[in-house]
Amino acid sequence: MSSTGLDVLDKSVQTTNIWLNEIMENHGHDRQVAWHILGAVLHALRDRLPADLAAHLAAELPLVIRGLYYDQYKPSEQPDVTRSLDEFLERVQQGLRMIRPVDSNEATRSVFRVIAHHVDLGQSAKVRDALPKEIQALWPESVGV
Numbered sequence: 001m002s003s004t005g006l007d008v009l010d011k012s013v014q015t016t017n018i019w020l021n022e023i024m025e026n027h028g029h030d031r032q033v034a035w036h037i038l039g040a041v042l043h044a045l046r047d048r049l050p051a052d053l054a055a056h057l058a059a060e061l062p063l064v065i066r067g068l069y070y071d072q073y074k075p076s077e078q079p080d081v082t083r084s085l086d087e088f089l090e091r092v093q094q095g096l097r098m099i100r101p102v103d104s105n106e107a108t109r110s111v112f113r114v115i116a117h118h119v120d121l122g123q124s125a126k127v128r129d130a131l132p133k134e135i136q137a138l139w140p141e142s143v144g145v
Contacts, residue, residue, distance in 0.1 A: 008063065009063065009064075011062075012062040012063035012064045012065075013064055015062040015064075015065075015118075016062050016064040016065055018118075019038065019062070019065060019114050019118065020034040020035060020038065021034075022110075022113070022114050022117070023037055023038060023110050023111065023114060026106060026109075026110045027102060027106070027107070027110065030100075032099070033099050033100060033102065035068075036095070036096060036098065036099045036102075037096065037102060037107045037110065037111060038065065038068065038111055038114075039068050039071070039095060040092045040093075040094075040095025040096045040104075040107065041092055041095075041107055041108050041110075041111035041112070042065070042068060042069045042111065043069075043071075043072070043091075043095055044082075044088055044091040044092045044095065044108075045057075045111075045127070045131075046058075046069055046070075046073065046078075047073075047077075047078055047079065047080040047082075047091070048079055048080050048082050048088065048130075048131065048135075049078075049079055049127065049130055050078075050079050050130065051075050051078055051079070053126060053127065053130055054078065054079075056123060056126070057069075057115075057119070057123060057127050058070065060119045060120055060123050061119070082132075083132050084132070084134065085132075085134040085135055085137075085138075088108070088132075088135050089104040089105055089108065090104075092104040092107055092108055105138070108138050109138050109140075112128075112138055112139045112140060113140045115127070116128075116139060116140045117140075
């Protein structure tokens with residue numbers, strides 16, 4: 001039986017839970033923390049990408065996660081010119097300030113791993129390649145160069 005009455009929403013919720021479970025493998029079994037980690041990293045990533053690439057990535061995300069991704073998006077202020085890894089991780093850390101302490105480097109690695117695992121290989125490689133080299137270093141090695 002469908003929990004929402006809409007297959008598209010049920011599938012998106014199911015897929016979102018898979019993504020959150022993968023994040024929880026690295027950060028403990030707190031779904032709220034995993035949700036905040038996912039949002040903080042996605043926002044920092046989205047704001048760093050050119051608008052067209054950000055939109056292409058969004059199209060690959062499950063519907064529920066796509067909503068999180070676009071939450072508080074200001075396309076007129078993008079892309080952010082963050083160049084260094086420290087600046088990027090500070091953006092992630094700002095998104096994590098309302099939860100228990102989480103290492104922004106590990107949070108970013110976890111979300112990048114989930115993206116690389118679930119998003120089309122070509123699209124995830126384009127996203128990775130749009131980032132500065134030191135931020136790319138947090139991406140899992142399994143995405144082709």
